[in-house]
Amino acid sequence: QQQVKQSPQSLIVQKGGISIINCAYENTAFDYFPWYQQFPGKGPALLIAIRPDVSEKKEGRFTISFNKSAKQFSLHIMDSQPGDSATYFCAASKMSNQFYFGTGTSLTVIP
């Protein structure tokens, strides 16, 4: 059973546009929700993370929106750039011992 469901599988955005990736979870015990960015041939890099006591967290052009009642969280990339083209993974964790990852979103930002 997929603990974290991620959509869309792929996304194409124009340069300067907003990229939005969504994730949903079932386990209300999850208490930590990180997002990762992965370039081809590299390990995933932690991008930004949020805890359920906060509804939004912003770091530069990257924002996580968190809806606890709907059990959903999303990554927004503002002013998307070609350099943002990568695969993005959401994840969820309970007590930070086990992490459950989404299936990934391949983002392409076209100039």
Place this chain on the structure above:
Amino acid sequence: SQTIHQWPATLVQPVGSPLSLECTVEGTSNPNLYWYRQAAGRGLQLLFYSVGIGQISSEVPQNLSASRPQDRQFILSSKKLLLSDSGFYLCAWSASPGAGPFFGPGTRLTVL
């Protein structure tokens, strides 16, 4: 600052040969350690995780095994590789509570 190392970076092995991938973490004590596998264009599959020396939890039954002989060392092994073992192997660590996991650079394994 913390650093995670994996080696080798790439590996080509024949079917039936043994495997040993090593991961070490610097700059932290008693981390949780993880081995993930990523097939081409796919998501992250958790293989093993460890909360301490000699404590290994397996998530997926297979011909792979893991060991943690030291606090910051995690080893992935196989006695006989299968074609299906090809993939991108990622080691990761996390602190308890709440940050990470932080991934290493990965090992690209091709089994021929």
